[in-house]
Amino acid sequence: MTERFVNRWIWNLVLGLFAVVMLLPIFWMLVTSLKPATEVYQDPPQILPSTLRPANYVDLFQQPGVPLVRWFWNSVFLAIFSTFLVVSISSLTAFAFARLEFPFRDQLFFLIVAAMVVPAQVTLVPVYIILQKLRWIDTYKALIIPGLAGPFGVFLLRQFFLNVPSEIEEAARIDGCGNLRIFFQIILPLARPALTTLAIFTALGSWNGFFWPLIVTNSLNMRTLPIGLAILNGQWWSEQHLLMAAGFTCGFPIFILYLIFENQIEKGVTAMSFR
Amino acid sequence: MTTEYKRSKNLQSLIHFSYTVPYLLLFLCWLVIPIIAGFLVSLTKWTFISGKYQLVGLKNYVDAFADELFLKGIQNTIYYTVMTVIGGNLFSFFLAYGLTRVQRFRNLFRKVFFIPLLLSVGITGIMWRWLYNTDFGLLNYYLGFFGLKNTNWLGDARISMPAVALMAIWGSCGFNMLIYYAGIREIPTELKEAATIDGAGGFYQLWSIILPLIRPKILFCLVMSTIGSIQVFDRAYMLTGVGPYFANYTAIFHIYYQAFRYFRMGYASACAFVLALLILAFTSLLFRFLGKHEEYY
Numbered sequence: 001m002t003e004r005f006v007n008r009w010i011w012n013l014v015l016g017l018f019a020v021v022m023l024l025p026i027f028w029m030l031v032t033s034l035k036p037a038t039e040v041y042q043d044p045p046q047i048l049p050s051t052l053r054p055a056n057y058v059d060l061f062q063q064p065g066v067p068l069v070r071w072f073w074n075s076v077f078l079a080i081f082s083t084f085l086v087v088s089i090s091s092l093t094a095f096a097f098a099r100l101e102f103p104f105r106d107q108l109f110f111l112i113v114a115a116m117v118v119p120a121q122v123t124l125v126p127v128y129i130i131l132q133k134l135r136w137i138d139t140y141k142a143l144i145i146p147g148l149a150g151p152f153g154v155f156l157l158r159q160f161f162l163n164v165p166s167e168i169e170e171a172a173r174i175d176g177c178g179n180l181r182i183f184f185q186i187i188l189p190l191a192r193p194a195l196t197t198l199a200i201f202t203a204l205g206s207w208n209g210f211f212w213p214l215i216v217t218n219s220l221n222m223r224t225l226p227i228g229l230a231i232l233n234g235q236w237w238s239e240q241h242l243l244m245a246a247g248f249t250c251g252f253p254i255f256i257l258y259l260i261f262e263n264q265i266e267k268g269v270t271a272m273s274f275r
Numbered sequence: 276m277t278t279e280y281k282r283s284k285n286l287q288s289l290i291h292f293s294y295t296v297p298y299l300l301l302f303l304c305w306l307v308i309p310i311i312a313g314f315l316v317s318l319t320k321w322t323f324i325s326g327k328y329q330l331v332g333l334k335n336y337v338d339a340f341a342d343e344l345f346l347k348g349i350q351n352t353i354y355y356t357v358m359t360v361i362g363g364n365l366f367s368f369f370l371a372y373g374l375t376r377v378q379r380f381r382n383l384f385r386k387v388f389f390i391p392l393l394l395s396v397g398i399t400g401i402m403w404r405w406l407y408n409t410d411f412g413l414l415n416y417y418l419g420f421f422g423l424k425n426t427n428w429l430g431d432a433r434i435s436m437p438a439v440a441l442m443a444i445w446g447s448c449g450f451n452m453l454i455y456y457a458g459i460r461e462i463p464t465e466l467k468e469a470a471t472i473d474g475a476g477g478f479y480q481l482w483s484i485i486l487p488l489i490r491p492k493i494l495f496c497l498v499m500s501t502i503g504s505i506q507v508f509d510r511a512y513m514l515t516g517v518g519p520y521f522a523n524y525t526a527i528f529h530i531y532y533q534a535f536r537y538f539r540m541g542y543a544s545a546c547a548f549v550l551a552l553l554i555l556a557f558t559s560l561l562f563r564f565l566g567k568h569e570e571y572y
């Protein structure tokens with residue numbers, strides 16, 4: 001018993017140490033963002049600054065040519081909008097592939113799965129050229145629409161819909177329910193965990209997206225948050241405190257969202273691996 | 276009767292099919308056609324600005340394998356991939372295993388380890404560049420306690436790639452940790468208890484019960500992190516750009532520069548296909564060694 005107790009506390013200690021080490025970069029960012037400009041570049045660095053200057057955050061939003069709020073909203077808007085579209089389109093498609101019959105259904109699905117193996121870069125040049133021809137470069141359309149073709153959502157949801165017992169569906173059909181009612185009132189509510197998983201992954205993928213937004217946007221106002229911060233990262237050499245304030249401002253809302261949706265996010269992640 | 280029945284059946288099929296039309300259109304326009312077009316473009320010399328192109332066959336592929344910069348990119352990419360996949364998965368598993376061994380602070384720890392994953396690479400990039408700063412960075416300050424001299428983390432060609440890998444492991448270990456954690460918890464407790472009664476120590480339990488039973492999870496995490504790591508670009512871009520002496524120049528950097536700086540669309544496309552083959556090779560190797568009739572979920 002005591003051995004077990006000691007064991008547990010050793011692990012507590014080890015994990016606690018790692019937890020502190022892992023939070024340190026974030027803490028350091030917060031501390032730096034609150035330092036007066038004159039105290040930022042100090043050797044040795046002051047972990048706990050003598051004076052706090054919250055006004056850095058006011059300064060941040062008064063910098064000329066830095067549409068930080070716009071970048072943030074671009075990213076939020078893209079994440080919400082593409083998640084909504086991916087989930088609705090994928091679920092309807094997956095429903096047809098899982099529960100309905102039509103000619104060449106399985107062959108078509110095989111084609112979709114096969115496309116999943118192909119990595120994204122091979123479509124990079126052609127998609128860019130198509131966007132250029134459509135004059136969609138530097139628009140929200142270019143940031144959202146090509147991403148909707150990803151087969152992952154259809155694949156994931158079909159797998160889940162296949163497991164919904166067919167008795168429920170048959171009973172509903174006998175009661176005179178049409179396809180769409182079955183879809184909206186039976187399948188979708190039962191598939192909530194899978195829908196959540198897909199939503200979380202789409203949203204995180206969009207929020208963290210870097211390469212694609214870098215290529216298809218070029219005006220300052222159309223940039224997303226990661227690209228905007230990359231621009232500041234290249235411009236601000238002596239304004240480290242403002243850079244850190246920008247980073248913290250943009251990370252904080254996501255942190256709050258995480259605390260609210262923590263359970264769903266964890267379930268979503270764990271539901272996604274091989275069984 | 277029968278003809279009418281048949282007609283309504285056909286109509287029904289058509290309605291069923293129509294549900295898939297929105298997606299299939301997107302799939303066709305933004306995936307199928309681009310993949311085929313991408314391959315066709317890779318067979319041409321096309322500078323995009325002039326709009327002229329000429330068929331050159333497999334020349335772009337031959338050029339890619341003779342291009343020292345591309346080979347350097349591939350080499351750097353593999354270096355980074357090996358570091359992050361092995362290091363990251365070991366660390367994630369270590370955290371997950373630790374979580375099953377503690378009780379009171381379990382939820383707190385789990386939350387903390389997951390947080391870095393939520394920060395987009397834009398944020399983690401600026402954070403870590405400041406952390407790595409040679410003269411004023413926190414990392415060198417703490418290492419100084421151990422008597423280490425200030426290291427130029429991002430400016431030294433020998434360690435700039437490991438520095439990027441370290442940030443990547445920090446930033447993404449929470450994901451695999453959750454999967455390993457769930458995997459270990461799914462193992463029936465009777466198995467562990469039986470092993471304990473038989474006198475099996477912690478290490479034996481880990482090696483002969485936990486690891487074999489979570490093999491599907493290990494395969495999944497390795498495959499996902501390999502696919503992600505081979506496509507590394509953003510983290511290196513934020514921390515160092517191409518890095519000292521092109522030390523952090525990855526394969527995606529090469530494709531990006533060739534396509535959007537030099538507008539060699541055909542050549543860039545060929546490089547993309549080579550990289551795609553590399554990803555396929557790596558993942559099929561993993562499946563070969565770790566996967567036995569596993570179902571993808």
